[in-house]
Amino acid sequence: QVQLVESGGGLVQPGESLRLSCAASGIIFRIDGMGWYRQAPGKQRELVAAFTSAETTIYADSVKGRFTISRDNAKNTVYLQMNSLKPEDTAVYYCNAQIRTLVRPSGDYWGQGTQVTVSS
Numbered sequence: 001q002v003q004l005v006e007s008g009g010g011l012v013q014p015g016e017s018l019r020l021s022c023a024a025s026g027i028i029f030r031i032d033g034m035g036w037y038r039q040a041p042g043k044q045r046e047l048v049a050a051f052t053s054a055e056t057t058i059y060a061d062s063v064k065g066r067f068t069i070s071r072d073n074a075k076n077t078v079y080l081q082m083n084s085l086k087p088e089d090t091a092v093y094y095c096n097a098q099i100r101t102l103v104r105p106s107g108d109y110w111g112q113g114t115q116v117t118v119s120s
Helices: none
Strands: 003-007 010-012 018-025 030-039 046-051 057-059 067-072 077-082 091-100 107-110 114-118
Touching: 003 091, 003 107, 018 030, 018 091, 018 114, 030 067, 030 077, 046 067, 046 077, 057 067, 077 091
Parallel strands: 010 114
Antiparallel strands: 003 018, 018 077, 030 046, 030 091, 046 057, 067 077, 091 107, 091 114
16 A cells, blocks of 8 residues: 655744655555645645656746755655745645556555644
8 A cells, every 4th residue: 555654844934944755655666746735724735846757847836946846766755845935835735646556557645744834
């Protein structure tokens, strides 16, 4: 069974930084895509940053130049470095991945979410 485990959220002041981690565990044949979404109260979940199946990176316009997505393929782990955080970045951040296993040719998986709060 595939699971995504997130960590790294917390409370910071504006201008500070956080680094989120997401590790995929289980019997994995291939990860086709992996990235981060976020959802603020009263708003829809939105894409923040991701590696696509073409191994390119995409970012939301609101985080370009501030956030950086990276990965460690050997550990099936993706990271999100968040710099110059703003109050509007406050949200629950979710890891998302499209993963192939022997049971499913392609499955969409979500982590439990980690809270990021930016406040003075």
